[in-house]
Amino acid sequence: MEHKFIYVVFIKALTGLGKFSRMLNKxxxxxxxxxxxxxxxxxxxxxxxxxNGPFMAGFMHEKREHYAFGNHKSVKVKVYKLPVSSVKYAxxxxxxxxxxxxxxxxxxxxxxxxxxxxxxxxxxxAHNCMSFVSKIIKLxxxxxxxxxxYKYSIQDMDxxxxxxxxxxxxxxxxxxxxxxxxxxxxxxxxxxxxxxxGKLIYRLLCKRNELYE
Numbered sequence: 001m002e003h004k005f006i007y008v009v010f011i012k013a014l015t016g017l018g019k020f021s022r023m024l025n026k027x028x029x030x031x032x033x034x035x036x037x038x039x040x041x042x043x044x045x046x047x048x049x050x051x052n053g054p055f056m057a058g059f060m061h062e063k064r065e066h067y068a069f070g071n072h073k074s075v076k077v078k079v080y081k082l083p084v085s086s087v088k089y090a091x092x093x094x095x096x097x098x099x100x101x102x103x104x105x106x107x108x109x110x111x112x113x114x115x116x117x118x119x120x121x122x123x124x125x126a127h128n129c130m131s132f133v134s135k136i137i138k139l140x141x142x143x144x145x146x147x148x149x150y151k152y153s154i155q156d157m158d159x160x161x162x163x164x165x166x167x168x169x170x171x172x173x174x175x176x177x178x179x180x181x182x183x184x185x186x187x188x189x190x191x192x193x194x195x196x197x198g199k200l201i202y203r204l205l206c207k208r209n210e211l212y213e
Contacts, residue, residue: 003083006092006140007035008133009043010158010166011067012076017054025116027155029078032133033062036093040064040079040171044096046107046127053184055192057107059099059127066180068173078168080161084140092139099127106199111150120151123200124207130154135213137161150212 010029012018018030033045043062050056051069067075084092099105108126111118115130127135134149134157143160145152152160203210 002086004086004089005038006082006084006089006136007038007040008080008082008137008157008161009033009035009040010078010080010154014067014069014072014075015051025155028076029154029158031067032129032154032157034096034133034136036096044100044132045129046105046132047129049180050184051181053189053192055107055109055189055196056184057109057196059105059132063177063180064171064173065175065177067171069177069181072173074170074172076168077171078158078166080164080166082137082140082142082161082164084142088139088141092136095136095139099132106196108200109196110200110204115153119153120148122148122150122212124203124210124212126200126203130157133157 009032011031011033012028013031021030022028031047033043035043041063045060045062046058047060047062048054048057049060051066102125104125106126108121108123108128108131110123111121111131112128114121120131130153131150134152137143137157137160138145138149145160158166
């Protein structure tokens with residue numbers, strides 16, 4: 001049977017939030033993404049859309065320079081290369097494209113903040129990096145998942161994929177992204193914070209019975 005490959009990428013985030021998470025959880029990798037690109041130039045995930053705008057977040061095509069920003073020349077990653085059938089690969093592509101084209105999807109901030117004690121908080125049309133990548137792993141069919149996909153933390157997924165022998169190395173950046181590194185004012189950050197919270201609270205109250213995908 002012909003196989004294609006997807007790449008699940010664990011990132012040792014160099015942000016302040018990433019450093020805090022490592023200190024709190026005693027686990028190295030604090031961000032996760034998927035690449036369909038063997039050269040690891042394009043990563044799809046749910047994340048911030050600007051380095052200085054933590055609440056300007058959602059579906060994102062990330063680049064190497066979004067991880068190794070500023071004076072950082074590289075970032076430590078762990079990559080699992082997963083073989084998937086052509087049929088499942090097409091389903092993964094369709095899922096990613098569907099979310100990218102659906103502007104109703106938002107960043108699931110609440111699930112991210114409560115993951116350590118609630119172990120996943122599903123909200124209609126809302127993902128963070130963990131639930132998004134976990135859903136893609138589920139679609140790949142390469143491992144058996146014994147709980148709902150949104151309950152898998154980054155560390156859980158590392159253990160789940162351990163049989164595929166993840167490769168750890170320093171991923172070097174090639175350029176800078178001035179647009180991604182642009183300054184975001186305090187007022188704009190407050191506005192995006194309030195907007196995101198409004199959408200999440202509405203969905204928790206009014207869309208709680210909607211299908212979560």
